[in-house]
Amino acid sequence: MRTAITLSQVPEALAGPFVLRTPLPEAFATAAVIGFDAVELFLPGPDFIAVDEVKSLTATHGLSIAAVGTGAGMLRHGLSITDADEDMRDAALDFVLSMIDFGGQLAAPAILGSMQGRGSRDLLAAGLRLCGERAASHGVPFIYEPLNRYETNLFNRLGDAAKFIELHDLKNVVLLADLFHMNIEERDLAEAIREAGRHIGHVHFADSNRQAMGFGHTDAKPVIAALREIQYSGCLSAEIFPLPDPETAARQTISSIRSLL
Numbered sequence: 085m086r087t088a089i090t091l092s093q094v095p096e097a098l099a100g101p102f103v104l105r106t107p108l109p110e111a112f113a114t115a116a117v118i119g120f121d122a123v124e125l126f127l128p129g130p131d132f133i134a135v136d137e138v139k140s141l142t143a144t145h146g147l148s149i150a151a152v153g154t155g156a157g158m159l160r161h162g163l164s165i166t167d168a169d170e171d172m173r174d175a176a177l178d179f180v181l182s183m184i185d186f187g188g189q190l191a192a193p194a195i196l197g198s199m200q201g202r203g204s205r206d207l208l209a210a211g212l213r214l215c216g217e218r219a220a221s222h223g224v225p226f227i228y229e230p231l232n233r234y235e236t237n238l239f240n241r242l243g244d245a246a247k248f249i250e251l252h253d254l255k256n257v258v259l260l261a262d263l264f265h266m267n268i269e270e271r272d273l274a275e276a277i278r279e280a281g282r283h284i285g286h287v288h289f290a291d292s293n294r295q296a297m298g299f300g301h302t303d304a305k306p307v308i309a310a311l312r313e314i315q316y317s318g319c320l321s322a323e324i325f326p327l328p329d330p331e332t333a334a335r336q337t338i339s340s341i342r343s344l345l
Contacts, residue, residue, distance in 0.1 A: 085311065086121040087341050088150035088321035089334055093127050096159040101264070101294050102126055103326045103333050108133060108141060116145035118334045124321045126153040128160060129179070130186035138190055149192035150319040151227060151286055154183045158198040165196070165211035166203025166238070176201075177211060181218050188222025195260060195286070197229040202237045209252045216256035227286050229260035232268040240269040242280035249283055258285025262323065264294045267302060274310035281314045289320040289337065295327050296336035308344045 091111040092102030104111040115123050127133065142148060157163040163176035176199060184194045196215065200208060212228055219226035228249075230239040239245040245259055261277060261284050270276040277284065291300030298304075322337040 086319045088122040088124050088319040089115050089120045090124045090323045094156045101323045101325050103330050112141045112145045119338050122148040122150035124150045128156050130182040135189045149190045152187035152194050154180050155198045164201025166201040166207040184218045193224040193227050195227040212254050212257050220256040225258045225285050227260045232265040242276045246280040246283040259283045260286045262288035264290040267292045274306035277310040287320050288323040290324045296333045297340040
């Protein structure tokens with residue numbers, strides 16, 4: 085398992101769970117100095133920075149891109165791929181597909197979180213199928229994130245989302261296990277991970293209060309044991325609040341992961 089940390093460049097996400105918010109050259113340097121293996125990018129859109137510039141930053145600092153978020157489509161434009169309005173839904177899919185193409189050039193998957201919206205599961209299945217196919221053209225998976233009940237009416241638990249993927253035979257779509265959302269919805273975090281098993285493709289490593297692991301009450305040892313059981317080899321990515329400050333949150337994440345692994 086590798087370590088990753090979120091870098092946000094979206095002004096509308098100032099209250100969100102993103103750790104490093106300085107300009108990307110500085111944020112990449114900070115992540116590397118603290119000891120992360122990768123970064124997860126949360127950008128306003130695919131044209132915010134050139135792919136070649138990101139490649140230069142990864143090479144300079146010895147980092148990879150763990151994933152790219154799509155949530156700016158919701159935060160900035162109010163878009164979701166399950167919107168009842170066809171034009172809005174098409175605009176949302178165009179945005180997500182553009183982020184898939186951006187991430188694909190960096191060998192990084194895109195994440196569907198808030199842009200899933202609160203629509204129908206049929207529309208979700210159609211959108212995930214299209215996104216999975218586009219991601220496959222870049223040789224990367226597409227990541228779907230079950231959220232807690234206060235953020236979506238679609239899927240709140242990993243096991244239910246895994247069954248949905250199987251029911252609709254959604255190719256190249258994997259799940260994001262976000263420990264913060266799971267602390268709200270799952271009876272047992274480790275058991276939920278085992279249940280979803282082979283479908284898990286990314287992990288947001290957050291404590292119960294969405295701060296760095298160790299600053300809340302989550303027992304991370306059974307979680308790590310379950311991830312090992314399912315042979316998870318991806319990133320433990322810190323999508324957390326930058327509390328009490330970004331550097332402390334980042335260093336606590338690294339310290340907690342190292343103590344567990």
